[in-house]
Amino acid sequence: MGQAHQRHNSALSPETDEMSLVFPARPMAVRRALRASMTGFSRLSLTSDESGVIEIVLAEVLNNVVEHAYAHHKDGVVELRVKRRKDSLEFTVLDDGVPLPNGALPKRSEHCLNVPVEDLPEGGFGWSLIQELTRDLRYHRSNVRNKLEFTIKLADTQII
Template identity: 40%
Template sequence: MPQTSCFNLVFSASPGNVRTALNDLCVFLENNTISENHVGTAQIVAGEVLNNVVEHATRHQADGRIEITCEITFESLIFTVCDNGTPMPRGGIPNKGLPPVDTTLDNLPEGGFGWALVHLLTSGITYHRRQDKNCLKFTLPAIGKSSLSE
């Protein structure tokens, strides 16, 4: 049976707290001998998700709360991010596609690239809303302990 280690943190939704949470997550992963490349990928994906919660879901809430969990299994990092913010637009995860970029540099869209990146780097991404909470779950695959250090 594979061993697992779990990281769990609950914090107030703010940009500064997201930075602290990401730092704590990276320290946890490094302490569990996750390779530098996998730590970097986890930081990118978790950062995108957590920043979206702050910028969109809890934007107008003084009591915005985020909970992030990361479970290390032999095969993967399994993340769950829950918050008490507003539901995802249209009740689901934004699509995988990139925004249109067939324009001039000055007219490139400001956003829309983050979800494409999340879809690209993760697998098994799911979203549900239950009891006024958003919960997003995703996996960063193929990090078995035998190949953790590069």
């Protein structure tokens, strides 16, 4: 249970510009999927900053699926697909959970942090991180499926 099982290619390589991972929607499985994803990118010459950005975005997107789309569904499955482009990575995240509230991406908003400590927000940072660090963020709901797509720009996507 909880083992991230692999389908198709689980790494970008000289032979393939696509990879995908399918895993259970549980916090520890997300941890393993993040590790597997970052391993899948190990042939790219990512800077430590770029790796950080990718891992932050994927963590937020996948945690959202676990905590919200599958909040009342214990056996949910998530699929992550990645395509290597000339100067970016294109990501698609699929799940069969409930749709986003109002069926759309949340509006961009900024927390007010100029408040007493006891009023500081403890959540709601996820979407702002995703919006800040990605490009071309798109959400599509079809039938029973959520599809989130986004791009992360990289200095260099050459396979080494």
